[in-house]
Amino acid sequence: MWPVPPDPGVALRMRTAHARARAALHSHPALGSAEAWGWNGRTLGMPVVTLSRPAWLRVASAPTDQIADTYWNGAIEAQDSLPPSIPRPQLWRWHDWSDPTWAYRSELYEYVADSTVAAPAVITAPPNLPAGWWRGVRAALEVIAAIRTTRVTIQPGFLAWAMPHYLGVPASDYATLPWTPAHGDFHFANLCAPNLRILDWEGWGHAPAGYDAAMLHSYSLLTPETADEVEREMAHLLTTPAGRYSELVVITELLHAAKQGTNPEIAAPLRRRAASILGRPTVAARGSG
Numbered sequence: 001m002w003p004v005p006p007d008p009g010v011a012l013r014m015r016t017a018h019a020r021a022r023a024a025l026h027s028h029p030a031l032g033s034a035e036a037w038g039w040n041g042r043t044l045g046m047p048v049v050t051l052s053r054p055a056w057l058r059v060a061s062a063p064t065d066q067i068a069d070t071y072w073n074g075a076i077e078a079q080d081s082l083p084p085s086i087p088r089p090q091l092w093r094w095h096d097w098s099d100p101t102w103a104y105r106s107e108l109y110e111y112v113a114d115s116t117v118a119a120p121a122v123i124t125a126p127p128n129l130p131a132g133w134w135r136g137v138r139a140a141l142e143v144i145a146a147i148r149t150t151r152v153t154i155q156p157g158f159l160a161w162a163m164p165h166y167l168g169v170p171a172s173d174y175a176t177l178p179w180t181p182a183h184g185d186f187h188f189a190n191l192c193a194p195n196l197r198i199l200d201w202e203g204w205g206h207a208p209a210g211y212d213a214a215m216l217h218s219y220s221l222l223t224p225e226t227a228d229e230v231e232r233e234m235a236h237l238l239t240t241p242a243g244r245y246s247e248l249v250v251i252t253e254l255l256h257a258a259k260q261g262t263n264p265e266i267a268a269p270l271r272r273r274a275a276s277i278l279g280r281p282t283v284a285a286r287g288s289g
Contacts, residue, residue: 006041013102014044018059021106024095026051039262047111054111056089060202064103070151074184074202075107077151086143087136088198114195118188121219122263126226129193134233136196141212141237144204145180151205153184159249166255167248167274168283174245178209186212187219210234210243214250221269244277 005011022028030047037044038060045058062072079091089110096105117127159171183190184203191198208214213234220227230238237243251270258267274282 005035005037010041014041014059014061017061017102017104018044018046018057018106020097021057021059021095021104022048024097025057025093025106025108027055027057027108030054048108050108055092056109056111057106058109059104059106061102061104064098064101067103070153070205071202072105074151074204077149078201078204081147081149082201083143083147086140086198087196088201112192112197112199114192114197116189116199117191117193121187121189122266123188123220123223123226126223126229127188127193133193133196137191138233138236140196140198141183144183144212145209147181149181149205151181153182153203153205153207153211154249154253159252162252162256163248166252166282167278169248169278174208174248177242177245179206180209181205182207182211184211186215188216208242208246208249210237210240210246211250213237214243214246217247218250218254218266218270218273221266221273247277248274 006014027048027050030049033047035044035046042062043058043060045056048055048057060072062068075091076094078088082088089112091107091109093108094105096103098104117129156171163169163171182204183198183201184205184207185200186198190200213230214237217227217230217234217238220230238247251274254263254270255267258264258270271282
């Protein structure tokens with residue numbers, strides 16, 4: 001989630017879309033409900049009340065000529081493919097519509113009473129996690145990694161360009177390491193406590209083994225105490241060659257995002273972490289900027 005609404009024009013368009021979705025799915029805003037915005041206003045969610053029960057209604061939008069199937073259909077395919085042992089809100093119904101410029105998908109979910117561990121993805125203070133919470137995380141990641149799917153979270157072609165560009169290492173050096181299914185956006189703003197629930201399944205699919213643990217660690221680097229805890233609790237995933245590669249992959253992605261203005265405050269610790277893994281300072285390819 002993002003802590004503030006996007007550009008006023010985007011906010012108005014998405015609030016209008018959310019009102020349309022509420023009417024289509026026979027729901028109304030819950031008393032005192034707060035908005036939860038996605039990146040650049042691409043999504044808007046809030047608690048609602050249906051005819052029979054509380055729910056969460058999320059609306060996603062994309063330009064009609066730029067719909068990426070992986071992210072557009074991820075939640076529906078998760079509902080169809082993921083076993084019930086993975087703790088997550090159930091997707092009950094969805095509704096699509098479009099205009100000449102924008103496509104919209106509204107998704108009505110089971111309401112989760114527990115809050116996310118953090119509001120932003122990048123944490124700046126150690127979270128207070130209950131006993132047994134990490135055990136649930138490890139169990140969930142084990143189940144996720146065994147799912148059968150053809151979905152892909154991160155494209156090898158992007159890594160072939162981006163890893164030399166940002167780290168000065170060829171992705172081909174790691175071509176023999178395994179990939180397994182991953183949640184794909186595994187950070188404390190998508191994880192609930194005290195009862196573990198994993199939110200936002202739009203980008204799940206194959207990624208380097210250990211990818212989710214690596215993402216949780218990378219987003220925690222501004223809070224070294226928490227980064228150390230993640231590394232300790234996820235050691236079985238992060239200390240393997242595949243796990244080290246997954247960290248480099250996540251670091252590459254987040255450095256790319258930082259260069260575009262998303263969470264630039266973690267760029268320096270990401271580079272320090274990459275240097276620690278590689279055993280040398282990161283050196284981007286010539287002309288990469």
